[in-house]
Amino acid sequence: MPTVSSEELAAAAGVNSAKLRKDFSYLGSYGTRGVGYDVEYLVYQISRELGLTQDWPVVIVGIGNLGAALANYGGFASRGFRVAALIDADPAMAGKPVAGMPVQHTDDLESIIEENGVSIGVIATPAGAAQQVCDRLVAAGVTSILNFAPTVLSVPDGVDVRKVDLSIELQILAFHEQRKAGEEAAGEPGTVLQAPKETGKGPDGDVPAVMPA
Numbered sequence: 718m719p720t721v722s723s724e725e726l727a728a729a730a731g732v733n734s735a736k737l738r739k740d741f742s743y744l745g746s747y748g749t750r751g752v753g754y755d756v757e758y759l760v761y762q763i764s765r766e767l768g769l770t771q772d773w774p775v776v777i778v779g780i781g782n783l784g785a786a787l788a789n790y791g792g793f794a795s796r797g798f799r800v801a802a803l804i805d806a807d808p809a810m811a812g813k814p815v816a817g818m819p820v821q822h823t824d825d826l827e828s829i830i831e832e833n834g835v836s837i838g839v840i841a842t843p844a845g846a847a848q849q850v851c852d853r854l855v856a857a858g859v860t861s862i863l864n865f866a867p868t869v870l871s872v873p874d875g876v877d878v879r880k881v882d883l884s885i886e887l888q889i890l891a892f893h894e895q896r897k898a899g900e901e902a903a904g905e906p907g908t909v910l911q912a913p914k915e916t917g918k919g920p921d922g923d924v925p926a927v928m929p930a
């Protein structure tokens with residue numbers, strides 16, 4: 718039975734081992750003195766706490782380039798997210814197979830949500846359609862939304878929205894690239910940069926004026 722000590726885990730995570738043991742005790746996981754934690758059981762306990770040991774049916778709305786790519790991504794199923802249905806407003810798409818499933822028309826959105834007990838919806842429609850799709854998902858019983866459309870969605874209390882925007886991730890990388898270029902121009906790492914005012918703050922929050930060596 719592979720085991721791991723709280724000291725090893727704490728060192729790997731860069732945290733204090735006493736704090737780690739205390740946190741694990743909230744999971745009901747206490748380990749054995751001198752032996753440590755049973756790795757398999759610990760993984761199960763953490764997964765259970767994160768809600769990953771149950772099956773989560775998910776619908777994807779908007780089966781264009783992005784929606785089809787998401788539908789074809791195998792990584793969701795291995796984490797317990799089962800794609801229950803693919804939904805699109807284009808009548809020409811209805812019945813067409815994507816990732817081995819027939820695309821269903823938005824006319825049936827409500828019944829699909831109900832029949833599959835779906836609580837998580839993924840929106841991959843154009844921005845202009847996203848709020849309307851969101852409203853229908855929420856009215857049908859969806860309480861968590863992963864939004865890829867470049868728009869801010871309004872939802873009632875009790876509904877969670879996570880927005881994914883890859884261009885923001887690129888902006889963050891571009892910001893760091895700019896800092897690196899400034900560092901090279903200054904000649905040595907760790908130099909205090911004379912950054913233009915508007916780049917003194919990165920899109921991911923405060924960035925120290927001195928880059929680490």
Ligand SMILES: NC(=O)c1ccc[n+]([C@@H]2O[C@H](COP(=O)([O-])OP(=O)(O)OC[C@H]3O[C@@H](n4cnc5c(N)ncnc54)[C@H](O)[C@@H]3O)[C@@H](O)[C@H]2O)c1
Pocket residue numbers: 778779780781782783784804805806807823841842843844846849850864865866867881882883884
């Ligand atoms: N978040 C990101 O990083 C990221 C990256 C790429 C694309 N996007 C966004 O994702 C969305 C989809 O991009 P795409 O390239 O797949 O577009 P696309 O045009 O290829 O696909 C959009 C699909 O949505 C369908 N659709 C339109 N209105 C609908 C409605 N009311 N209900 C259901 N389906 C509807 C269309 O029929 C089409 O199949 C866009 O909003 C785009 O800006 C976001």
